[in-house]
Amino acid sequence: MTRLSLLNDVRAVVGAIEEFAELGREGFLQRYGFAPSREYFLRVDGALIDTKPLVAAAYRRQFPDHRDLLPADFSGGVDGAAKVLRRLGFEVVTRAQARPPVLGDSYASRTSLYEQYGGDKVAGIVTLPGDSTVNVFSDADGPYDDDPPTLVAPFGYRGEGLSGPQELTQRGNAHLERARTAREPVRFWYRPVGGTFSFLTWCVVLGRTWIDGRDAKGRPRVELEWMLEAVPGPASEQWPAAIVNVIDEADATTENHPSGPEAAREPTYAELLARVEARGQGRSGSRAPRVDYARSAAARRAVLIRSGGQCESARCTGMPGEPNRQGEPILDVDHIRDLARGGADHPLNMVALCPNCHASKTRGAFALRWRSELARVAAAANARALDRT
Numbered sequence: 001m002t003r004l005s006l007l008n009d010v011r012a013v014v015g016a017i018e019e020f021a022e023l024g025r026e027g028f029l030q031r032y033g034f035a036p037s038r039e040y041f042l043r044v045d046g047a048l049i050d051t052k053p054l055v056a057a058a059y060r061r062q063f064p065d066h067r068d069l070l071p072a073d074f075s076g077g078v079d080g081a082a083k084v085l086r087r088l089g090f091e092v093v094t095r096a097q098a099r100p101p102v103l104g105d106s107y108a109s110r111t112s113l114y115e116q117y118g119g120d121k122v123a124g125i126v127t128l129p130g131d132s133t134v135n136v137f138s139d140a141d142g143p144y145d146d147d148p149p150t151l152v153a154p155f156g157y158r159g160e161g162l163s164g165p166q167e168l169t170q171r172g173n174a175h176l177e178r179a180r181t182a183r184e185p186v187r188f189w190y191r192p193v194g195g196t197f198s199f200l201t202w203c204v205v206l207g208r209t210w211i212d213g214r215d216a217k218g219r220p221r222v223e224l225e226w227m228l229e230a231v232p233g234p235a236s237e238q239w240p241a242a243i244v245n246v247i248d249e250a251d252a253t254t255e256n257h258p259s260g261p262e263a264a265r266e267p268t269y270a271e272l273l274a275r276v277e278a279r280g281q282g283r284s285g286s287r288a289p290r291v292d293y294a295r296s297a298a299a300r301r302a303v304l305i306r307s308g309g310q311c312e313s314a315r316c317t318g319m320p321g322e323p324n325r326q327g328e329p330i331l332d333v334d335h336i337r338d339l340a341r342g343g344a345d346h347p348l349n350m351v352a353l354c355p356n357c358h359a360s361k362t363r364g365a366f367a368l369r370w371r372s373e374l375a376r377v378a379a380a381a382n383a384r385a386l387d388r389t
């Protein structure tokens, strides 16, 4: 029996709570020599009291002749102070239970978020102690090449795991898979370059696909690409009907294990093209565009292979001098005719462009000329790539 479990006098705890109220948090922590709690708090009359020093104070009251309980003697959590207090009938909550994050919350860093809620301060996909909602972190400066978030269209989010093949059973990926199958909303946190992490939007997990990626050392591997979409709020009644349809459809085609040759070697342009075409036109008669992420990922990869790492525009004045964070050339894969305007999700309607050409094509004065030229470029590049394989 540990000394901690000797504590069984409710009056000793009540006395310690009164002492906390008298001294204030800082004075109380100081008197007993404890650091602030990170995860577990006793909740009484709307106040949150750090569980560990509270238990130490109550112990001193019940056993004035014993040696004091010191911070190193026990934990504050469900195996320690929280357990003892709950057994005596007190309400113990985590910070996330007492006050879960609300939209717009912002923290200077993952560490400051950790100081508030506890839990994991590194992983990209986490739950907070005591709270089952999944939190997804995207850092514009981070190691993953995620799409920038958009509030108006689905966007891709790379799965967790920097080395080796990614797996659905890895912690963060397992969290997101649970949110996907249970259709639970997730909190999406984003940190722009040089900015702070803020709870940007609620999202739903529309679907996922296995894609050909590269690990931190540039070796080919399979990666999970999660498709997220912003929703107005956590309650599914607030979600547009189109989103619910997409989840239904994605559910039917979701594979639990990576398949195809990509796990072993890089697929060829022709193989990827065949995969794109085998998945159909990607559009149905309904007004909501059908989103087929496996098809999109294959088409995108095919165009990057076809480009050979160079901007495909004949007008290109030069690639950026630096590679991206994966050590690959900085290229955007662009739909020549927008998907939203009926353009096909097919390499014949896609080009790899450097950021300059991409900006000229989308924001320049000669958009129409770019479009017709690039359609010819894509057709010719497609024919050449098929010739090669």
Ligand SMILES: [Zn+2]
Binding pocket: 311, 312, 313, 315, 316, 317, 318, 319, 353, 354, 355, 356, 357, 358
């Ligand atoms: Zn260019």
